[in-house]
Amino acid sequence: MYVDKVLKRFQKPKFAGELKGADAIGEVGNVRCGDIMRIYIKVKAGKIADIRFKTYGCVAAIVSSDYLCEMVKGKTLEEAEKITAQDVVKKIGEIPLVKVHCSVLAQDALKKAIGEYRKKKQI
Numbered sequence: 001m002y003v004d005k006v007l008k009r010f011q012k013p014k015f016a017g018e019l020k021g022a023d024a025i026g027e028v029g030n031v032r033c034g035d036i037m038r039i040y041i042k043v044k045a046g047k048i049a050d051i052r053f054k055t056y057g058c059v060a061a062i063v064s065s066d067y068l069c070e071m072v073k074g075k076t077l078e079e080a081e082k083i084t085a086q087d088v089v090k091k092i093g094e095i096p097l098v099k100v101h102c103s104v105l106a107q108d109a110l111k112k113a114i115g116e117y118r119k120k121k122q123i
Contacts, residue, residue: 002059003093003094005092005093005094006092006093006094006095007059009063009066009067009092010059010062010063013062013066014066014069015051015052015053015069016052016053016062016066017052017053017054018052018054019040019041019042019051019052022040022041022052023120024040024116025038025041025113025116026039026041026108026109026110026111026112026113026114026115027109027112028105028108028112033058034056035055035056035057035058035061035105036055036056037055037057037065037105037106037108038053038054038055038109039051039065039068040052040053040054041113041117043117046076046077047074047075047076048073048074048075048076048077049074050073051069051073052069053065057105059099060092060095060099060100061106063095064088064089064095064106065106067088067091067092067106068088068107068110071083071087071088077114077117080110080114081110081111083110085100085107088106
């Protein structure tokens with residue numbers, strides 16, 4: 001069902017865990033599948049200096065969260081917001097079609113975290 005690249009990333013995600021002292025947190029969930037994602041960001045000079053995630057969900061949900069974090073670390077908030085769920089799926093490679101919604105959840109959690117950051121900083 002999943003290719004080796006996806007399973008390896010699932011077993012050893014690079015960005016899993018809580019980020020102490022995060023500037024903002026975005027949390028989303030999907031009632032149908034039960035996935036819950038939380039994205040933590042630290043912002044310095046308008047860029048995502050650090051990012052972590054905690055995800056309760058399937059293989060695709062965890063891998064999507066991890067790849068999204070990799071893709072946006074070091075980017076400006078504006079650049080990070082432009083990354084789409086399709087960009088995440090392309091980076092992952094191959095996941096079952098019925099699991100593509102997981103990459104949308106990861107992107108939604110990131111947007112929520114960025115929105116929370118801007119609200120706090122009045123940007």
